[in-house]
Amino acid sequence: MDAIVKAALAKWPNVPHCYGWLGLDERGRWWMRDAAAQAAGPFAGPGASAASRGAELRHEGLIAFIGRNYEADAEGQWFFQNGPQRVYVELAATPWIWRVQPDATVRAHTGAPAGVPTAALLDEEGRLYLVTPLGVGLVHSQDVALAAEALEQGRWGLAEPAGVRADELPQRYGFERSPARRASASSASR
Template sequence: MDDMVKAAMAKWPNVPHCYGWLGLDERGRWWMRDAAAQAAGPFVGPGASAASRGSELRHAGLIAFIGRNYACDDQGQWYFQNGPQRVYVELACTPWVWRVQPDGGLYSHTGQPTMPTEVLVDERGWVYLVTPLGVGVVHSQDVPLAVEHWEAGRWPVTEPRSVHSATLPERYRFVPSPAARRASASSAIK
């Protein structure tokens, strides 16, 4: 986490969290979801649309800042620590998106190097890797490279295991939509 973020957190410890405004898609792209995008529907799933995705972030400095300050709380909700405020992330797929390098290197969408320990393939043919960082989907353009590396024995993984995509959040302890979870908890209290 950036030092300036830590300083802001210490200076303003009680800033309310932000829900629904930031999304991460299955290709590792960040999406800003303003009020209009949120009103158009959820980030993914039933009722989602191009309008509900929001606007793709393209500013390299902002994307790098988000990546350096991307973390998970103790409930499995992923967020970006924006100064003193947590901006919870709507996940289209998993909390990590892996980019595979020709030499066998593996990097997260935030640029962190890691190494796979397990390969999963879901009912749609999507490939996921479990790493010390957690579970993530392999970027669609990198699936052939991933197959090449595990078949050649360059990665310390066993044969791919079949998995149903709907089981990933519970199995790997992440919350796809902190906003929906918050809304559900609020309605249960009433």
């Protein structure tokens, strides 16, 4: 976490959390979801549309800042710590999107090294996931061929990918795809 973020947290410790305004898609792109995008539907899954995605963030400095301050809370909800405010992230797939390099190293969409994969998973739609020391992540669609080659050559020492249902991943690997939906359900039950 950036030092400036830690200082802001210390100065303003009780800023309310933000839900629904930031999304991470299947290709590791960040999306800003204004009120109109949120009103158009969920970020991902049933009812999602191009309008509900919002606007793709393209500012390299902002994207790098988000990546350096991206982490999960104790309930597996991923967030970006924006100064004193925690901005929870809506996930289209998994908290990590992996970029496989030609030398078979794996990096996260944030640029962080993922470490050596410990398992490979293939879902019902043929999407490839890797489990690494950072956690579970979807392999970027442009890197599936590199990942398949690394698996075939035994570069990670893994067996064939195990089958998995995509909807089982959050429970199995302890992450929440929609903190906004969870927060809304929690406040409705009070």
